[in-house]
Amino acid sequence: MDIFVLLPKDLCSQIQELQMTTVIEENVHVFIAHGNSDEIDKSIKELFGDADFARQHNLMSLNSINWSRIMVQIAHYFYAYFQCTPSMDMTPLPAVEIVVPTGAGGNITAGYIAQKMGLPVRLVAVVNNNDIMHRAIQHGDFSFSGSVKPTLASAMDIQEPYNMERILWLLSDCDGSLIKTLMEQFYTSKNLTLPEEVQRKLSEALSSCSASDEDIVQAMRRCWEDNRYLLCPHSAVAVHYHYQQLDCHVSNRPRCCLAPASAAKFPDAVLRVKLVPEVPPDIQALKAMETRSTTLRREDDWAKTLRDRIEAITKRRHT
Structure with missing residues (x-):
């Protein structure tokens, strides 16, 4: 190979x-x-x-171009649910909110499939300043907004979340003709307003939020101060949403924030928070x-x- x-x-x-x-x-x-x-x-x-x-x-x-990657991630949602639910002896089963740092959309697609399989999860896609998925979910605006913006959560610096095609196909009852037309318009003009019915179903399936670099820094700092846990900037995108809900007393349902990486990979972001990066010896050895x-x-x-x-x-x- x-x-x-x-x-x-x-x-x-x-x-x-x-x-x-x-x-x-x-x-x-x-x-x-x-x-x-x-x-x-x-x-x-x-x-x-x-x-x-x-x-x-x-x-x-x-990467998540490959369906196998998404298929494997579906299992993470079941694992997270069983870890977070207060009891399995309730009817109906209680909902758990799972907050997903979102770039190309592969992970949130896995969550949506788990949801369609019957897992009682509420999904939140949290993006950085590259907010095309957030705008699509909130307003049906699936369009470019200039060039890709570099952020602290660099793996999520994406303007073309290609897995959105899979989500739209699933929520449109697998209407391949409709989704083909929509995606051809998107890739040709970089500008697409989702049909009203499609946007309604999308916003029912997913909630969303956008986190700026300052939001990321604040979430990293607060998590360290409260828990002595060092978040990577991508994980902090999700935890920003958690703190936002916590401070507003919006919901008391169980919540899980997915953490996609180690802070050891992002020492510059850790230094920006005025914390000391924890650099394992095997990471330090890379420099030589x-x-x-x-x-x-x-x-x-x-x-x-x-x-x-x-x-x-x-x-x-x-x-």
Whole structure:
């Protein structure tokens, strides 16, 4: 198996970059792209869109483009529910609110499928300043708002949450024709107002909230002061919503905030909160290790570069 890793230059933390570029095995190919995650995804979609090429080279994605990733995450919601529910001896079963830091929307899609399977969870998608999913849920405005905004929660810096297509398909009773039309309009014009019925069902299925960098910093600081627990900035996006509800006494139902990463990966964010990063020895050791990567410049054809490398590897394997 050969592994291709694509990361956006200067849009993830130094630790995240080192975790990828220090893997120098011959079957691992790391590319640093002069662009954002949405632009990287376009190149990946182009390769997968060529069905013959994808089949010939046995391509598979490990992010939430791949349904298997979402399928595995469905189990997390059942686990969280059983951890958080006060009793299983009630009829109907009590609801648990699960708060999901949301970028491309894979995790919240898994939650929505768990909900449709009958799990009594209330889902909250919390985004950073790249708030397209929040606007879609609240107002039906599924449109670009300028360029991708760099935030402390860098893995969520996305303007094209491609899993929204799956959510819309599920809540439209699997109306493939309707969703195909809507998504073609979105990708062509970058501007889409959801049909009223679709938006109504979306807002019934999901709540949403947006967290600024300052909200993230405050949530990290408060969680440390209250619990001596160091949140990563992505986890803090969800915990911001929790504190917001707590302070407003909005709901006393059980609530679970999903935490997608360790704060050890984001020392700059921790320093911004005026806290001391906890850097495990294996993370610290990355800084002294050899690195290897290939640069994808903005003027390059990224999909062609990847295609050429894949074809060269396949040819080498067969000779």
